[in-house]
Amino acid sequence: NAGVTQTPKFQVLKTGQSMTLQCAQDMNHNSMYWYRQDPGMGLRLIYYSASEGTTDKGEVPNGYNVSRLNKREFSLRLESAAPSQTSVYFCASATSGGDEQYFGPGTRLTVT
Amino acid sequence: GENVEQHPSTLSVQEGDSAVIKCTYSDSASNYFPWYKQELGKRPQLIIDIRSNVGEKKDQRIAVTLNKTAKHFSLHITETQPEDSAVYFCAARTSGNTPLVFGKGTRLSVIA
Numbered sequence: 001n002a003g004v005t006q007t008p009k010f011q012v013l014k015t016g017q018s019m020t021l022q023c024a025q026d027m028n029h030n031s032m033y034w035y036r037q038d039p040g041m042g043l044r045l046i047y048y049s050a051s052e053g054t055t056d057k058g059e060v061p062n063g064y065n066v067s068r069l070n071k072r073e074f075s076l077r078l079e080s081a082a083p084s085q086t087s088v089y090f091c092a093s094a095t096s097g098g099d100e101q102y103f104g105p106g107t108r109l110t111v112t
Numbered sequence: 113g114e115n116v117e118q119h120p121s122t123l124s125v126q127e128g129d130s131a132v133i134k135c136t137y138s139d140s141a142s143n144y145f146p147w148y149k150q151e152l153g154k155r156p157q158l159i160i161d162i163r164s165n166v167g168e169k170k171d172q173r174i175a176v177t178l179n180k181t182a183k184h185f186s187l188h189i190t191e192t193q194p195e196d197s198a199v200y201f202c203a204a205r206t207s208g209n210t211p212l213v214f215g216k217g218t219r220l221s222v223i224a
Contacts, residue, residue, distance in 0.1 A: 033211060040121070042201060042216035043156065050209050058211065090155065099144055101212060103155040 001026050004104035006091050012110045013081045021076040021107050023091030030096040032074035034058075034066060036087040037106075043090065049074055051096065081111045114139040116204050118215025125192050126223050133218045135202035136184040142204040145178060145185045146212065150199045159200075160187070192222045 004025045013019055025032065034046040035058075045058030047066040055066050063085060065077045074093075078085060091104040115138040125131045137145075146161035162169045162176045162185065169176050173192075178185040189196055199219050203212040 031209075040216060042118075043214040045211050045213075048211050096209065099146065099161060100158045103157070105155050 003027065004091055004093055004102050006089075006104035006107050008107060009105065010108050012112065013078075014112055015082060017081050018077070018079050019081065020078075021089055021091075021109075022073070023075065023104055024073045025091075025093040025102070025104075026072065027093060027095075027102065028071070029093035029102075030071070031094045032068065033092040033094075033101065034064075034074070034076045035090045035092065036060065036085075037090060038087050046076065046089075078109075081109075083111045085109065086111045114142060114204055114206065114213040116202060116213050116215040118202050118218055120218060121216065122219045122221070124221045124223060127192060127194060129192055131189045131192055131196070131220055131222075133187045133200055133202070133220070134184060135186070135204075135215050136182075137204040137213075138183070139204070139206055140180075140183065141206045143207070144205045145176070146203050147174075147176060147187050148201045148203065148214075150201065150217075152198070156201060189220075192220075194222050194224050196220060197222045 007022045030051045033048040035043045049055045049068040052071045067075045089107045092101040094101045118135045143164040148156040149159045150156040175188045199217045201217045202215045205212045
């Protein structure tokens with residue numbers, strides 16, 4: 001099993017550009033999450049999907065959109081990137097009602 | 113919503129000494145408290161967790177204690193080794209379908 005995978009690993013964008021971060025899991029998990037990690041700020045939840053077909057906002061959703069494409073895939077879209085969105089983005093998944101969240105390897109995004 | 117405070121933000125210990133990291137939470141309905149370890153450049157990984165019906169849990173050199181009355185929980189690492197150097201995150205959650213809320217992290221340095 002690959003677990004949770006994310007693409008790309010690194011990305012540099014110019015202000016105003018758009019992009020989609022991809023996440024997939026092969027553990028048959030129902031719940032999936034997107035976090036951003038900034039120095040000294042911990043892991044902040046952007047959006048989550050408790051099950052296929054549902055998505056909910058987290059703590060810092062502004063400037064982002066998500067799509068739960070199917071049970072395996074959960075994508076995060078930046079429509080118009082801003083320097084404040086420079087961060088490391090982690091996707092995670094868990095079983096419904098499950099405890100352990102499994103994280104992907106992360107995407108390091110820089111917006112200039 | 114839930115709020116998790118974590119202290120200290122940085123901690124340096126001599127190899128072989130003990131390290132203690134403390135977290136407080138705000139929602140008395142929270143019932144699940146995991147700890148994640150993140151090595152430099154890697155993804156967060158679960159190292160130990162505790163539920164609200166248990167006061168203490170131990171796994172080799174690491175232990176977690178929970179005080180529901182005071183709404184705080186702690187991670188204890190004994191006989192620290194250089195490979196324990198990492199950022200540690202605590203988290204809390206009220207039910208299986210709600211996302212984890214993370215603390216801001218503690219950077220632990222074990223000095224050989």
